[in-house]
Amino acid sequence: MTPLITKPKILIVDNSADYIEALADILQDQYELYVAKSGEQALLIAESGIPLDLILLDIVMPNGISGMEVCQKLKSNHSTAHIPILFVTVLTDEQDELLGFNLGAADYITKPVRPAIVRARVKTHILLKKQTEHPTYLAFIDQLTLIPNRRNLDELLDNEWTRARRNKTPISALLLDIDHFSTFNEHYGKMRGDECLQHIAQSLKSSLKRSSDFIARFGGEEFIVVLPDADANQAKHIAERLLITVAELNIQHEQSSTAPIVTISIGGVTFTPSFKDSSPSALLTSLDSQLLRAKANGRNQINFAD
Numbered sequence: 001m002t003p004l005i006t007k008p009k010i011l012i013v014d015n016s017a018d019y020i021e022a023l024a025d026i027l028q029d030q031y032e033l034y035v036a037k038s039g040e041q042a043l044l045i046a047e048s049g050i051p052l053d054l055i056l057l058d059i060v061m062p063n064g065i066s067g068m069e070v071c072q073k074l075k076s077n078h079s080t081a082h083i084p085i086l087f088v089t090v091l092t093d094e095q096d097e098l099l100g101f102n103l104g105a106a107d108y109i110t111k112p113v114r115p116a117i118v119r120a121r122v123k124t125h126i127l128l129k130k131q132t133e134h135p136t137y138l139a140f141i142d143q144l145t146l147i148p149n150r151r152n153l154d155e156l157l158d159n160e161w162t163r164a165r166r167n168k169t170p171i172s173a174l175l176l177d178i179d180h181f182s183t184f185n186e187h188y189g190k191m192r193g194d195e196c197l198q199h200i201a202q203s204l205k206s207s208l209k210r211s212s213d214f215i216a217r218f219g220g221e222e223f224i225v226v227l228p229d230a231d232a233n234q235a236k237h238i239a240e241r242l243l244i245t246v247a248e249l250n251i252q253h254e255q256s257s258t259a260p261i262v263t264i265s266i267g268g269v270t271f272t273p274s275f276k277d278s279s280p281s282a283l284l285t286s287l288d289s290q291l292l293r294a295k296a297n298g299r300n301q302i303n304f305a306d
Helices: 016-026 039-046 065-073 094-103 115-134 148-169 181-188 190-205 232-248 281-296
Strands: 009-013 030-035 053-057 084-089 107-111 170-177 215-218 220-227 264-271 301-304
Touching: 009 016, 009 039, 016 030, 016 084, 016 115, 030 039, 030 215, 039 053, 039 065, 053 065, 053 115, 065 094, 084 115, 094 115, 107 115, 115 281, 148 170, 148 220, 170 190, 170 232, 170 281, 181 190, 190 215, 190 220, 190 232, 220 232, 232 301, 264 281, 281 301
Parallel strands: 009 030, 009 053, 053 084, 084 107, 264 301
Antiparallel strands: 170 220, 170 264, 215 220
């Protein structure tokens, strides 16, 4: 059974509102965040039953118990011992680091925090935890964007296609391509390109409101959205919302001939499969054709067939 892929949950513990805000700005696009301003509050949240995937914990908290004490209590509690803890600290003394590791901390991030380092460390420890909990997890998730991958898509699409054919209900899909992404990478560099993909993937995912809607990375700068039981009008409405969602990210793209910001082109189709349609290959072929038309017509638009 394919593991359910949800937004990883992170608890940020720091008595400084400025550092909480800084870490939230770095992580909020890809993760579901919880915040504690004291060690006592952190313990209450961690022990509340929320399935946390990671804790970012300040060592030096002058009010109440310290980060070291919080770490010790969490690691001695069987219900929270499995949660990886990353210390975020101004302390750089080797003895402090050694004590933290002996208490069970997984890693250190030094202050002032650097966005690229925070993202890399967090991503590494989230994936390690998921791999430990679900050995097949990494086989079904795109490790850059943390949304389902092509393998996950193929399995879901086959199942939804069979169900739509059996129930004689519609199934819609959207194929999205980031406009002029190769020139974005060339101009801004691969790291900025990866960040662009991550922001767009998580924003698109957050824009899907129905529990049955499904998004995956299709390959490169392409994403696919599967909309079970959605007719053409519903699918067009969702496509328009996704188009606006990406534009509202306002990611600068000086080299784009379409707009000064990053935009997407969308191809969409709606099928009601008959029993002669044994696989969704016709849907995928049609999607590709509609996307090519949207790009040929000037990009930053939707081309839809039903």
